[in-house]
Amino acid sequence: MSIPQIPETAPFTLAQRAWLNGYLLGLVGTSPSAPSPLALPEIQNGSSPVKKSPLLVLYGSQTGNAEQLARRIAAESARHGYQSECLELDALPNRWNSGVEDYVVITSTWGDGDPPDNAAGFWSWIQSETAPSLSGRRYSVLALGDSTYSEFCGFGKKCDARLSALGASRILDRTECDADYDAVAAKWIESLWQAFQANGHGGVRHSENPDSRPSAQASSNGSTAPLVFDRKNPFPARFLANRRLNREGSSKDTRHFEISLAGSNLNYVVGDALAVQPCNFPRMVEELIHALGLVPEIVVPTPTKGETSLRDALLTHYEVTKPPLKLLEELAARKPDVPWQPWLVPDQKSELERYLYGRETIDLLMEAPNSGLSAVQFVSLLRKLPARSYSIASSLKAHPDEVHLTVAVVRYESHGRLRHGVCSTFLADRTPDNAPVPVYVQTSNGFRIPEESGRSMIMIGPGTGIAPFRAFLEERRAIGAVGRHWVFFGDRQADCDFLYQEEFEAMKKDGILHELDTAFSRDQAQRIYVQNRMLERSAMFWKWLEEGAHVYVCGDAKRMAKDVDAALHRIVEQEGGRSAEAAEAYVRELKKDRRYQRDVY
Template sequence: MTVPVLVPRRDLVPETAPFSEEQRVWLSGFFAAALGPIASPEALSNAALIGLGVTTGGPAPGGPVLATNDEAPWHDPALLAPDRMKMAEGHPLAPRLMAAMAQQDCGQCGYNCADYANSIFLKNEKRLNLCAPGGKETARLVKGLAVELDGTTEAAPPVEVALPPAEPGSKPIIAIGTSREAPGEATFLSRRKLNGEGSEKETMHIEFDLGPGLHYEVGDSFGIFPKNHLGHVDQIIAMLGASPRTEIRGRTLRDVLTDEVSLGIAPDSLYELFSYILGGPARETARALARGEDPQGDAATLDVLAVLHKFPAARPHAEAFVDALEPLQPRLYSISSSPKTEPGRLTLTVDAVRYVIGKRKRIGVASTYLGERATPGDKLRVYVQKAHNFALPSDPNTPVIMVGPGTGIAPFRAFLHERKAITAPGPNWLFFGHQRQTTDFLYREELRAMQASGFLTRLSLAWSRDSGQKFYVQDRMREVGATLWQWLEQGAHFYICGDAKRMAKDVEGAMIDIAAQYGGRSREDAVDFVSHLKKAGRYQADVY
């Protein structure tokens, strides 16, 4: 028999948690009783806060092993999912669940990667499909791992929390506009195109007026609940042979398809539904697709409308059809403004996503909603996603180096506006790249003016389509590597924003090369140097 060890009373919910004093004391006692088997006050506090979505992951001493961002070798967005899962083999369930996530810590799911995994493991989060960057691949991996929860002895039992009434005048537990679970409201003001005539891109500067309770800092992201294109919605309704006024969930079918469900890549549950309706070879094809197989080599291209075209004999009831779809997820965008220079306003820098598969034009739901369908005065459901280890240095004298090609410039425009507003004396260096200088030099006038005034100390540019040989920001970094190394020796903080799979990996490779060449280090020591910068908070990334 285990003999309990008495410890002094400790508050398990810290003072920084968003609760009144009465609620905090009550919750501490509740979790102390409900989660006792985890065996230590530290573990109790961590598990309790994970259950409430207000903590970071970490190992639980004396109890179940939780996932942690700091000790996870698979915590690298450049790694492919199979590679991450291979690295996590043999580890406890929570770390393996984390390895299935996209590793971007984007916050789009409402957690960072480790905390989402831990919340599933502790049975406080039942939704297994929230990892938007990971998409269907992550959802399948998580669902496959989650079946182990039914038989595991590691996990704590699910905890039902009934909070006492809040004191009069106290703040709400979840402030409006601070999470996807409690969105606020912003007014769409305007858009303007940033590309010149003839550009292959369509990049918009989007401006919002913020509603009550919405506050942000530079480095934060803005979550937007988009709406599907009405033309797309009506095509699906026509394929179903249904009336747009059919009542679903207390609303019309057209309204539900517009803003409640995703019409993107078809979920496995839709194929399962079709396998019950269809017969013959079509049924077997639908079953194979539901199992994650690709019998005809087109699975990656099948959105909801394409599935209806692929199986024209299937005509499910509208309600069953809607129930088989995934919820329409909010989209996160890096904020490109500073509240110090634009109080009450917020801006984004958004690329409209358009492409063709077969003969059908496809569009990005949120990017084209913001880029063409939202009209001035529209009220949008939104929230501010606080930055996770992506912020300006506390000392304004610190030099900053920013690498942001394409729309990756967004947070660095915000950084520059912020540093200018507070008259930060530290030098600023921006690396920006895009396709062509004449058409794709985003915020050209602003940046040139900052450079002319001496505020933007260095502006290094890279254009990938202006010559026969493609030239990227990482190539420019290597070209000026000696000076970049001097800045790092002077304590500069290094920031990167943009594509996680290719660009971010290539930029990190350039940093390692520069540390080796100009720092006189071996390759292994150069890798360790970059790793040390990350742990010290001097190498920060906002990648997607």
């Protein structure tokens, strides 16, 4: 039998490669132990002899990034003289009057500059006329976002401005973090403790108790602690299956992937997502190097201090498709006649977005030939290649040591070029048998099955939005849940796009799935969507709601989730005999009670 090789382009650290080689050779068992240069020690509470000041660490988070940082701050707080509590922003309206003076706010931005779901209640409260004065309170905001969105860190900015307008004083300026947020966030956290210290708050900083810092690194006697696989240190997982879910005749390519987590110690809960760290499309990398007139072997810095060849850097380290603003500006400075030059001013943002739609970095380089950019200059203008998230489509109870995904493969043509979505085509086309795929689990505490197994669940998931509901149903079957289940699924054509048709029909037959409504948009002249089906069955939908059902939505954020939300409001108005305002309040209450949860992208 031939031993599978790790492609040179696979984005792993040296330690991971070493472990992985051992793993593939059978030299290490299913419980890997190797020193990880990247696994950061988790800092835990130390004991402090001084009285601690209260601190509220508040987060607004959809997919767990901000929440994780908030929990880290809360865990560190005791060492800095604080007794902290970590809460989602939506909890603040009930807690602002509890005598706490110091607040830390960490929030992401979703939609188009909007709050994450667990900060929406806070946002309407703090904007209302009845919002309290916050004078005497101190705070600082860490905003997470992604600079490829036009409203970069929009909600964090709005939050900061509103807290200040209500009289709270900024103890440290807001920091905005892009997709690669680790270093910037770590620096802000360090400055935060210094700022509190300088303002005479918190207890006296005492020397750190080394016993309170568990280390994932090698200990002094040379033995090693278990390797932790996470965002900074993804697990090199192997594929078990890569199967097309659409039948012949479909215009789509949606895949079912099964990935082995054996040996990783990774666990997930249904509702979580799996992040995949992809490689770029090799042909695109060759084209970029050619367009720049550079040689692939030239050495350039990686985003994380190391060095590598230009080819490897562009394949595994940098984002080379979505054009970054810094590159647009640099090219325009070198070649003032580039078409986007007039739109580089803030009031022309939408013109620039229109121009960039369907264009990638390669198109811009072609518009600015002989720019004279060196390899080092070029990579300094690029962002780190971000991982992509996928809603987990399996339950560990049904598939021990496995994780399943449902992925729409992105391929389209624009401006005369065939385009390949970086991660979906990496998964679908560029992971040869047994080649490892770097993954880690992304916790989504805001997307969970009901704690009570008797509660009913309504799940609305067109397209790949069906993924977590396959997982929910597998889990509910495994735990013997007695609540009822209702799925709304939609896609283009019934005969070739009914994802997991046999599985869902079997679930209906064996009784775990009580209601299954489908909307096939392109089987008739007029498009029919899941929200049309919801409205057709509004009386029953309302009955389930009134009986305490939980509602879940997963899939496209831009159009579907908004339209489904509008349909939900309409059902409450129509069937519940409520005004638009009363329906709004009803839905707000559902969210507050965690009975309306969304995982949209």
